Amino acid sequence: MATEIVIQLALLLLTLAMFVAVHKLPRQALNKLRTKNRAALHTNRHFVQGSHLLARARSTHHRAQSQAHAKSALIEAEKALSLSPKDPTPHLLKAHALHLMGHTASAIRSLDLALSPPRVRSLSESARGDALVTRAELKLAMNRKRRVDSAVDDLVEAVRLSGISDKATAFCLLGECYERKGMREEAREAFQEALRVEPGLVAARQGLSRSGP
Incomplete structure (x- = not known):
């Protein structure tokens, strides 16, 4: 019981x-x-x-x-x-x-944090592409040789994204990177791509002129 x-x-x-x-x-x-x-x-x-x-x-x-x-x-x-x-x-x-x-x-450090996992997964393609281009531009502005390869990586990834808002600038910056690395043919191709996207882009025309005939 x-x-x-x-x-x-x-x-x-x-x-x-x-x-x-x-x-x-x-x-x-x-x-x-x-x-x-x-x-x-x-x-x-x-x-x-x-x-x-x-x-x-x-x-x-x-x-x-x-x-x-x-x-x-x-x-x-x-x-x-x-x-x-x-x-x-x-x-x-x-x-x-x-x-x-x-x-x-x-x-650049703030952009590194924004583009680091898992944060980057919540960014749209457009926002991610623009952030990559901005980071590459800042790296080039620092005018340090070791930053150029890293900037190239950012820009190559950026131009592959379909949603990037200013692809012409990305290609133009990529051309400048190749110029600094002494890669004239690659630079020329990048400037040409920039002009295909935006025919009136002065910086790309100047870059194409520098890269030779």
């Missing part, structure tokens, strides 16, 4: 525990979803504000104002990253702000 009472009591406690779990777990999942959505909302707000500031920094011809807007854009990017560190888009915003502020090496 005592054994039956113990078993019934155990079953009652198990039923009660299951009842609590069934009602508690959905609430925990809902709270987690709400927290995630709230973070995403605030991240997007900081990103949009930072993008507006970056556009203002690029449009003004007054250096002090441009630098001030770029710094404010950087602050917004940092706020977005504090909320969503796995999101690549704030890293892209941060890279562009740093570039405008003259911090090329730091801008």
Whole structure:
């Protein structure tokens, strides 16, 4: 008799525990979803504000104002990253702000983070291609020989992407890379590809002229 009472009591406690779990777990999942959505909302707000500031920094011809807007854009990017560190888009915003502020090496590091797995998987082809081109351009701006091969890798990958927004510039930069490496034929082909995409691209025409007949 005592054994039956113990078993019934155990079953009652198990039923009660299951009842609590069934009602508690959905609430925990809902709270987690709400927290995630709230973070995403605030991240997007900081990103949009930072993008507006970056556009203002690029449009003004007054250096002090441009630098001030770029710094404010950087602050917004940092706020977005504090909320969503796995999101690549704030890293892209941060890279562009740093570039405008003259911090090329730091801008490249931010692009490295945006293009690193698993973040890069959430970027569209267009965004990934543009980021690769920007990173290659910054590497070339540093004017270091060891950066050229890395820039070539970025640009070769970028021109393979169908969604890239400025393929002509990518081919033109690729031609400049080959020029620096002394690969005249490859440079010429890259400049020709740039002109096929955008016939009026002056930099490509100049590059083609440098590469010889």
